[in-house]
Amino acid sequence: MxxxxxxxxTPAIAPLTRGIPARREFAVPSGExxxxxxxxxxxxxxxxxxxxxxxxxxxxxxxxxxxxxxxxxxxxxxxxxxxxxxxxxxxxxxxxxxxxxxxxxxxxxxxxxxxxxxxxxxxxxxxxxxxxxxxxxxxxxxxxxxxxxxxxxxxxxxxxxEMMRDRDVLISICTLPADARVVAFLHYWADSLASRGLRTDQISLRLTRAEIGNYLGLTLETVSRVLSKLARAQLIAFNERNRRDICIPDFHALDAFIQRREAAAGLH
Amino acid sequence: MxxxxxxxxTPAIAPLTRGIPARREFAVPSGExxxxxxxxxxxxxxxxxxxxxxxxxxxxxxxxxxxxxxxxxxxxxxxxxxxxxxxxxxxxxxxxxxxxxxxxxxxxxxxxxxxxxxxxxxxxxxxxxxxxxxxxxxxxxxxxxxxxxxxxxxxxxxxxxEMMRDRDVLISICTLPADARVVAFLHYWADSLASRGLRTDQISLRLTRAEIGNYLGLTLETVSRVLSKLARAQLIAFNERNRRDICIPDFHALDAFIQRREAAAGLH
DNA sequence: CGTAACATTGATCGGGTTCAATCTGCGTGG
DNA sequence: CCACGCAGATTGAACCCGATCAATGTTACG
CATH class of the missing domain: 2.60.120.10 (Jelly Rolls)
Incomplete structure (x- = not known):
């Protein structure tokens, strides 16, 4: 508990300077x-x-x-x-x-x-x-x-x-295979940060594998495997001391990866 | 198209007598x-x-x-x-x-x-x-x-x-196996009718197997198989000339069926 | 009667789960 | 400080549920 x-x-007319800023994600190695x-x-x-x-x-x-x-x-x-x-x-x-x-x-x-x-x-x-x-x-x-x-x-x-967002999640879960769901999740997360003006050159997932899996209707092992596969394909990179923080060098490549899998499945 | x-x-103050009543489901054989x-x-x-x-x-x-x-x-x-x-x-x-x-x-x-x-x-x-x-x-x-x-x-x-309802669907899809999802769907459908005062002694699903499957994140074959299985177990009964119209003699038994499967899966 | 949409059922396949072992990082208490 | 425990993560191997492929049946309708 x-x-x-x-x-x-605080008084309702308090200045609109931002509240407590969120903790910095972690040190950024090179550029952005x-x-x-x-x-x-x-x-x-x-x-x-x-x-x-x-x-x-x-x-x-x-x-x-x-x-x-x-x-x-x-x-x-x-x-x-x-x-x-x-x-x-x-x-x-x-x-x-x-x-x-x-x-x-x-x-x-x-x-x-x-x-x-x-x-x-x-x-x-x-x-x-x-x-x-x-x-x-x-x-x-x-x-x-x-x-x-x-x-x-x-x-x-x-x-x-909020309704539309929930609907998108439902559609993802109903129609996408495991790896595409994970990618969709990463996309959503990064987009959510980006649209709020937060940095996305490196992002902290903040959820455990179990929670991500739960959210996506998958097991934690599957999430882990997909992330490992994406890392192997260099589509994402783990922070070297914390596997919850990742870097997505090229969102477009991520999408392409998924599209390719779908296309491959569809052609036969 | x-x-x-x-x-x-119609004038806004039109009498509140109901509009065009929905078509009768189909003839009811015996009692209710x-x-x-x-x-x-x-x-x-x-x-x-x-x-x-x-x-x-x-x-x-x-x-x-x-x-x-x-x-x-x-x-x-x-x-x-x-x-x-x-x-x-x-x-x-x-x-x-x-x-x-x-x-x-x-x-x-x-x-x-x-x-x-x-x-x-x-x-x-x-x-x-x-x-x-x-x-x-x-x-x-x-x-x-x-x-x-x-x-x-x-x-x-x-x-x-509406949000809560969508959430329930999401939870069903994320956590339930195929047959439980179909049963949950039947439940939802029957409850929706019942809470509107419509009769549920026999209900017309109105959706094709493909649509039900799509809604539940399943294939039409799976839906068909589950319904057949439920019918075999006498938990539902098809109208003898139309496999879209079913009768649910005992909702409690339906639930018990699912619970039992879950329990069986859980004990080892 | 012929056709088309929907449904059922069987056989096979495969993606994801399940089970299990190992690893890593981290806080805690000796 | 190190040993220990623990939660989270990774990875492998076997299995199984549901998907896929395919054939057949049923109903409705021109």
């Missing part, structure tokens, strides 16, 4: 040749959302560290959470006790939608790194939405976005 | 011993939502028949749709052209959330039976939500509900 992180309340370009659209959209929230609502800011829970399944739903920084995973444990990673969240994403329907959260939200969570009461949010239609639109867009 | 269904506009009890909560919630909509918004009613599209991927998003009756499937075709069934929808469900984020629908919504769709303009809905907080809550709850 983790202990709750300290809660820090493999840096994936950031998506200015997404970044702007996120910044605007955060700004709107602070202007219109009372936001409780809370610093979390790796392992902290933002909320827990079964807990009464009263608030939604918007991520200012950090990396988070959503864990859902089914009736029979089997745990499942059902989502990954980043800066700008919302947490807690699952609680609206039934008045209780239905999954755990766990920080995977230092980060800052902005919490708003749902009732206050509803009121604010009524007065600020643009806030309502932003919120709906966030929900819609 | 299907042709669009005729559009029928296997009838699954309806969920009065869900039914009430749906009725209330529908009432609220007509009271507060201009609703365009449209009768659809099997095969009609409510909307199509790529089409500009302007409206959301609420299902008054009928059965619908959501089809998403990925970039590489592979089609995927990404959801099933029933009376009371909303269609079109996927369009909010990007301003375009990202999947096809296809009627699987005669039904009635209520369409509301999204901009009008936003305005109405601002004035009627209860409408906003209902809409958010619908989105939240």
């Amino acid at each position: 983790q202990t709750a992180a300290p809660i820090v309340t 040749g493999a840096q994936r370009r950031a998506d200015p659209d997404t970044a702007a959209r996120i910044a605007e959302t955060m700004k709107l929230l602070v202007e219109v609502l009372e936001v409780k800011r809370r610093v979390v560290r790796a392992g902290d829970l933002v909320y827990r399944a079964g807990e009464a739903f009263t608030s939604l959470h918007i991520l200012n920084s950090g990396l988070f995973k959503l864990l859902s444990s089914s009736a029979e006790g089997r745990e499942q990673v059902v989502g990954l969240r980043f800066r700008g994403d919302w947490l807690g939608f699952c609680g609206i329907a039934k008045g209780r959260y239905t999954c755990d939200a766990v920080a995977m790194d230092t980060g800052e969570v902005w919490t708003v009461r749902y009732d206050a949010l509803l009121r604010a939405c009524a007065e600020h239609p643009e806030l309502m639109e932003v919120m709906h867009a966030a929900m819609s976005h | 299907q042709t669009a269904a005729p559009i029928v506009t 011993g296997a009838q699954r009890r309806a969920d009065p909560d869900t039914a009430a919630r749906i009725a209330e939502t529908m009432k609220l909509l007509v009271e507060v918004l201009e609703v365009k009613r449209r009768v659809v028949r099997a095969g009609d599209l409510v909307y199509r991927a790529g089409e500009a998003f302007t409206s959301l749709h609420i299902l008054n009756s009928g059965l619908f499937k959501l089809l998403s075709s990925s970039a590489e052209g592979r089609e995927q069934v990404v959801g099933l929808r029933f009376r009371g469900d909303w269609l079109g959330f996927c369009g909010i984020a990007k301003g375009r629908y990202t999947c096809d919504a296809v009627a699987m039976d005669t039904g009635e769709v209520w369409t509301v303009r999204y901009d009008a809905l936003l305005r109405a939500c601002a004035e009627h907080p209860e409408l906003m809550e209902v809409m958010h709850a619908a989105m939240s509900h």
